[in-house]
Amino acid sequence: MPQLSGSVxxxxxxxxxxxxxxxxxxxxxxxxxxxxxxxPAPHEESMAEAPIEMKNLFWLKQNPYSSHxxxxxxxxxxxxxxxxxxxxxxxxxxxxxxxxxxxxxxxATLKRLAQETGVHIIAGAGFYVDITHSEETRKMTVEKLxxxxxxxxxxxxxxxxxxxxxxxxxxxxWPITDSEKRVLQxxxxxxxxxxxxxxxxxxxxxxxxxxxxxxxxxAGGDIGKTVMSHLDRTILDxxxxxxxxxxxxxxxxxxxxxxxxxxxxNLKVDMPSxxxxxxxxxxxxxxxxxxxxxxxxxxxxxxxxxxxxxxxxSYILNSIVPKMLLRGITQSQVNKILIDNPREWLTFK
Ligand SMILES: [Zn+2]
Numbered sequence: 001m002p003q004l005s006g007s008v009x010x011x012x013x014x015x016x017x018x019x020x021x022x023x024x025x026x027x028x029x030x031x032x033x034x035x036x037x038x039x040p041a042p043h044e045e046s047m048a049e050a051p052i053e054m055k056n057l058f059w060l061k062q063n064p065y066s067s068h069x070x071x072x073x074x075x076x077x078x079x080x081x082x083x084x085x086x087x088x089x090x091x092x093x094x095x096x097x098x099x100x101x102x103x104x105x106x107x108a109t110l111k112r113l114a115q116e117t118g119v120h121i122i123a124g125a126g127f128y129v130d131i132t133h134s135e136e137t138r139k140m141t142v143e144k145l146x147x148x149x150x151x152x153x154x155x156x157x158x159x160x161x162x163x164x165x166x167x168x169x170x171x172x173x174w175p176i177t178d179s180e181k182r183v184l185q186x187x188x189x190x191x192x193x194x195x196x197x198x199x200x201x202x203x204x205x206x207x208x209x210x211x212x213x214x215x216x217x218x219a220g221g222d223i224g225k226t227v228m229s230h231l232d233r234t235i236l237d238x239x240x241x242x243x244x245x246x247x248x249x250x251x252x253x254x255x256x257x258x259x260x261x262x263x264x265x266n267l268k269v270d271m272p273s274x275x276x277x278x279x280x281x282x283x284x285x286x287x288x289x290x291x292x293x294x295x296x297x298x299x300x301x302x303x304x305x306x307x308x309x310x311x312x313x314s315y316i317l318n319s320i321v322p323k324m325l326l327r328g329i330t331q332s333q334v335n336k337i338l339i340d341n342p343r344e345w346l347t348f349k
Contacts, residue, residue, distance in 0.1 A: 004153075004194065004195070004196070004348040005195060005348050005349060007347065007348055008120075008122065008165060008343075008346045008347055008348070009122065009153070009163055009164070009165030009196075009348070010094075010114065010120045010122050011107060011110045011111045011114050011122070011123050011162050011163075012114050012115065012120075012121075015120060017343045017346065017347045018343070019093075019120065020093050020094040020120055020339070020342065020343050020346065021091075021092070021093020021094060021120075021339060022091055022092050022317065022338040022339055023092075023093060023094040023095070023096065023338065023339065023342035023343070023346070024094075024095050024096065024297065024313065024316065025096045025199070025227060025250075025254070025295070025296050025342050025345070026096060026098055026169065026199065026227070026229050026252060026254040026294075026296035026297075026298050027095045027096065027097055027098075027297060027298065027299055027313065028073060028097060028098070028099050028103075028298070028299055028300045029073075029077075029080050029084070029095070029097050029099075029109070029110060029113055029121070030073060030074045030076075030077060030080065030099070030104070030110070031073050031074060031099040031104050031105065031300060032071060032072055032073065032074055032103060032104040033065070033071040033073070033103060033300055033301060034068070034071050034072075035102065035103060035128070035129070035131050035132045036065055036071075036265070037065060038063075038065040038066050038264045038265070039066060040063060040066040044059075044063075047059060047063070047066060047067060048066060048067060048068060049068060049069075050067065050069075051069060052069055052070060052302060052303065052308055054309070057303065057308065057309045060301075060308075061259070061260065061303060062261055062262070063264070064260075064301045064303055064304075065264055065265075065301070066264075069302065070301045070302050070303055071301060071302075072302065073299070073302055074104055074106065074109075075302075076302055076305060076307065077109060077113070079305050079306075079307040080305070081116055081117060082307075083305060083306060083307075083312050083313050083314070084113060084117040084119045085117050086312065086313070087119060087312075087313040087317070088117060088118055088119050090317045090318055091317055092119065092314065092317060093119070093339075094119065094120035094121070094122065094342070095119055095120070095121055095122070095313070096122045096124070096166060096199070096296075096342070096346070097110055097121050097122065097123055097124065098123075098124035098166060098168050098169040098199050099123075099124060099169075100125070100126045100127055100128045100168060100169055100170065100171065101126065101127045101128065101132075101137075102127055102128035102132025102133065102171070103128050103132060105123070105124070105157065105158060106158060107123045107156075107157045107160055107164070108158065108160055108162065110162070111160075111162050122164075122165035122166055122346060123157065123162065123163075123164045123165060123166075124166050124167070124168050124169060124199070125149050125153050125166070125167045125168075125190075126149050126152070126167050126168055126170050126183065126186075127145075127170065127171065127183045128169065128170075128171035128201070129171030129172065129173050129180065129201065130171070130172075130173050130177040130179050130180050131173075132171070133179050133180075133183075137179065138179045140182070141182070142182050142185045142186045142189065143186075143189075145182055145183055145185075145186035146185075146186035146187075146189040146190045146193075148186075149167055149186055149187065149190040150190045150193060150194065152164045153165070153167070153190070153194055153196060165196070165197070165346065166196065166197045166198070166199055166346065167190060167191060167197070167198045167199070168187070168198055168201070168227075169199050169200065169201040169229055170183060170184060170187050170198065170199070170200050170201065171183075171201045172200065172201060172203050172208065172212055173203045174202075174203025174204055174205040174207075174208045175203070176203065176208070176211060176215070181215060184215045184216055184219065185215065185219040187216065187219075187221065188215075188216045188217075188218075188219035188220050188221030189219060189220065191220075191221050191222055191225065191226075192220040192221065194348065195222075195225075195348050195349030196225075196348055196349075197225055197226075197227070197348075198216070198221065198222075198225065198226040198227070199226070199227040199229060199252075200216075200226060200227065200228055200229060200249075201230060202228060202229065202234055204233065204234060204265055204266040204269065205234070205266075206234060206235045206236070206237065206240050208234060209228045209231070209234060209235065209244050209247075209249075210243075210244055210247060213226070213228070213249060222349075223247060223248045223249050224248050224249070225349070226250065227250040227252050227294060227345060228251060228252060229254050229298070230252070230254060230255065230298070231244075231251055231252060231253060232253050232254070232255045232258075232272055232277055232280070233255060233263060233266070233269050233271060233272075236269065236270070236272070238283065241280070241284075242287060245284065245287070245289055245292065248292075249292075250292050250294050250345055251284060251289060251292050251293050251294070252293075252294045252295065252296065253277050253280065253281060253293070253294075253295050253296075254294075254295060254297065254298040255271070255277075255297070255298055256274055256277060256295060256296070256297050256311075256315060256316050256320055257274070257297050257304060257310070257311040257315050258271060258297075258298075258304075259271065259273050259274065274320065274323070275323070278320065278323050278324055278327055278329075279327070281293060281295075281324065281329065281337075282324075282327050282328060282329055285333055290333045290337070291336060291340075291341060291344075292341065293337045293341060294341050294345065295316060295320070295337055295338070296316070297311065297313065297315060297316060299312075299313060316338075317338075321334055321338070324337075
């Protein structure tokens with residue numbers, strides 16, 4: 001069994017935490033998202049099968065989940081490799097690739113991308129949202145689920161010896177289903193045993209992050225070593241956000257680059273703009289949470305790659321960081337958000 005304590009586990013093996021550098025804490029390099037296909041409006045039905053073309057790009061930005069082709073990020077390994085090289089040149093060091101079981105995780109591909117680009121890649125263990133759970137997963141006890149997760153960290157995932165360095169993104173819906181609750185409990189058990197980082201995909205309701213944290217806490221999880229993803233589409237009220245922040249998890253704003261009129265999975269949500277995201281970060285920093293913020297793009301569809309007119313993996317480094325500085329977040333606070341906080345989180349206890 002490898003000595004994990006004090007190290008970060010990448011798909012190429014253990015590294016010193018200081019080697020990470022600037023880290024995006026929630027990205028996908030290869031995955032499929034057909035589980036979440038959302039049919040287009042009746043008058044736009046033909047778009048579901050349409051190829052990705054220049055004239056469709058704005059429509060895709062507004063309706064990314066309504067085009068079958070757009071959901072197959074796993075077809076773009078060469079483009080992703082090129083973008084990782086650009087990311088490295090822009091000053092990027094590491095990427096947490098938190099694709100889990102259910103959305104076509106492929107750690108062998110991640111290993112190849114890490115070897116060919118020099119970007120540190122940390123893979124994710126565990127299970128995505130309920131609709132992607134297999135019958136076998138649904139039948140597993142908490143103990144069995146925890147064994148599977150622990151084995152992916154200690155021995156390897158997807159039938160390989162390539163090990164995961166984080167548990168998650170663990171998928172939850174709203175309300176949280178029974179199967180998801182068992183996975184959360186198994187996650188907490190595995191984390192208690194391994195001292196490893198955890199990352200959560202909460203359901204689309206402002207009560208979801210808090211409900212997940214309570215389940216993890218009761219099962220012995222370490223909330224201070226847990227990232228709550230997607231807060232930008234989950235808790236939009238400032239007071240509610242500060243209440244949640246007190247629970248002690250990392251606060252992740254990971255949809256940078258996603259701007260859309262209607263968010264199909266929850267029409268009650270007005271998806272914030274990147275300027276609004278930066279504003280929320282400045283508020284959180286002012287409230288003293290600079291040690292708890294992490295950020296990313298959560299690229300999971302083709303249209304967000306630069307190959308298809310998207311922003312790519314370097315957008316935060318090239319454009320969002322200057323905007324943060326312009327709005328009064330200091331360089332040392334930016335360094336915490338991009339370097340120190342991810343490093344602290346990813347280092348095994
Ligand atoms: Zn994700």
